Amino acid sequence: MKKKIAVLPGDGIGLEVVKAATTVLDKTAELFGHQFEYQYGDIGGHSIDKHNDPLPQETIDTCLKSDGVLLGAVGGPKWDNLPGGIRPEQGLLGIRKALQLFANLRPVTGHESLTEASTLKKEVVDGVDLVIVRELTGGLYFGEPKERREIDGEEGAVDSLIYKKSEIERIVRQAFEMAKVRRKKLTSVDKANVLETSRLWRETVEEMKQDYPEVEVEHMLVDNASMQLIRDPKQFDVMVTENTFGDILSDAASMLTGSLGMLPSASIGSEAPGLYEPVHGSAPDIEGQGKANPLAAIASAAMMLKYSFHMHEEADAIDTAISEVLNAGYRTGDIAQNNDNILSTEEMTTKVVEAIKK
Numbered sequence: 001m002k003k004k005i006a007v008l009p010g011d012g013i014g015l016e017v018v019k020a021a022t023t024v025l026d027k028t029a030e031l032f033g034h035q036f037e038y039q040y041g042d043i044g045g046h047s048i049d050k051h052n053d054p055l056p057q058e059t060i061d062t063c064l065k066s067d068g069v070l071l072g073a074v075g076g077p078k079w080d081n082l083p084g085g086i087r088p089e090q091g092l093l094g095i096r097k098a099l100q101l102f103a104n105l106r107p108v109t110g111h112e113s114l115t116e117a118s119t120l121k122k123e124v125v126d127g128v129d130l131v132i133v134r135e136l137t138g139g140l141y142f143g144e145p146k147e148r149r150e151i152d153g154e155e156g157a158v159d160s161l162i163y164k165k166s167e168i169e170r171i172v173r174q175a176f177e178m179a180k181v182r183r184k185k186l187t188s189v190d191k192a193n194v195l196e197t198s199r200l201w202r203e204t205v206e207e208m209k210q211d212y213p214e215v216e217v218e219h220m221l222v223d224n225a226s227m228q229l230i231r232d233p234k235q236f237d238v239m240v241t242e243n244t245f246g247d248i249l250s251d252a253a254s255m256l257t258g259s260l261g262m263l264p265s266a267s268i269g270s271e272a273p274g275l276y277e278p279v280h281g282s283a284p285d286i287e288g289q290g291k292a293n294p295l296a297a298i299a300s301a302a303m304m305l306k307y308s309f310h311m312h313e314e315a316d317a318i319d320t321a322i323s324e325v326l327n328a329g330y331r332t333g334d335i336a337q338n339n340d341n342i343l344s345t346e347e348m349t350t351k352v353v354e355a356i357k358k
């Protein structure tokens with residue numbers, strides 16, 4: 001099969017881990033007889049440097065013409081205080097909105113051989129298998145007004161937390177559909193004791209559960225959910241939540257797998273191509289040093305094969321290769337127990353490439 005992939009490396013380690021992911025995709029294409037054609041686009045800080053725009057129209061067009069989008073990460077201190085408030089992160093939010101990618105799926109899957117890399121006890125994390133379904137195009141990150149303004153005679157700032165019922169319904173439906181084919185448990189995470197948007201969220205979940213009698217539904221306040229994720233993560237199957245809560249909970253959940261460098265994600269909508277990116281950011285502290293763990297980006301590419309191209313065997317081949325490499329004891333620095341034999345980003349990628357089999 002021939003597929004067009006829009007590749008947006010972005011900034012920092014985004015460039016390094018996207019290179020790893022395309023290397024693994026190339027090997028997969030060769031083994032399974034596919035053709036993956038890459039079209040590169042600018043996004044984030046580098047795009048501001050080049051176009052004075054974190055998301056040029058050309059990048060949106062490249063994505064719209066593709067079958068799937070692979071993204072690295074955006075941002076970095078160089079672009080933190082630019083005049084006019086222009087930021088690399090606007091590029092990422094912009095592409096999610098332009099492609100209407102309302103559902104962000106963040107699977108948190110423990111690898112048995114990696115349990116020692118977690119800061120938690122082995123018996124707590126061993127066998128963890130949950131998915132965070134995060135609403136991605138609404139809530140605080142997008143609500144207007146979003147501005148600096150004088151409040152009560154002093155400097156102030158406003159962000160707006162807004163949700164329409166239809167936005168809640170479509171993400172909750174996605175989560176129910178996912179729970180239905182997994183272990184049939186849905187935990188809806190909100191802050192309904194304080195926030196009106198959360199009360200609407202909770203009511204909507206309650207209404208929709210009639211359509212999914214086989215799924216057990218529970219509601220959990222986000223502060224408790226963050227604690228329960230660390231205390232007993234195996235109680236969760238599918239967690240559905242709004243944009244900001246999902247962003248924060250998923251970084252915390254990454255430590256159940258050993259590192260933020262292990263967590264992939266898929267962002268999907270109803271029509272446009274899906275976008276696949278690691279959960280982590282541009283990691284300026286390790287940029288350009290070959291220290292980045294490429295497995296989150298590689299696993300994101302596997303999610304693209306599965307969700308956008310329906311290449312299940314190929315995606316499984318990549319996931320199996322990742323497991324084999326970890327079982328064989330290969331480690332980047334973030335998941336290593338000691339400083340012996342730490343692999344670079346490139347060396348880890350080569351190990352995965354060598355382990356992929358048809």
Ligand SMILES: NC(=O)C1=CN([C@@H]2O[C@H](COP(=O)(O)OP(=O)(O)OC[C@H]3O[C@@H](n4cnc5c(N)ncnc54)[C@H](O)[C@@H]3O)[C@@H](O)[C@H]2O)C=CC1
Pocket residue numbers: 013017072073074075076077089092260261262277278279280281282283284285286291292293294296334
């Ligand atoms: N999706 C995206 O593009 C995201 C972008 N960002 C941006 O990235 C920049 C840095 O943000 P931070 O808060 O430092 O978050 P970050 O996720 O970039 O890094 C947090 C910590 O995790 C480590 N880490 C992250 N990915 C890793 C990997 N693959 N291998 C090994 N270690 C890894 C980093 O070295 C750092 O110590 C900021 O400009 C932020 O806005 C942050 C999160 C998501």
Ligand SMILES: CC(C)CC(=O)C(=O)O
Pocket residue numbers: 089092093247279
């Ligand atoms: C950089 C933000 C816009 C997004 C983020 O942290 C995320 O999507 O995980």
Ligand SMILES: [Mg+2]
Pocket residue numbers: 247248251279
């Ligand atoms: Mg985040």
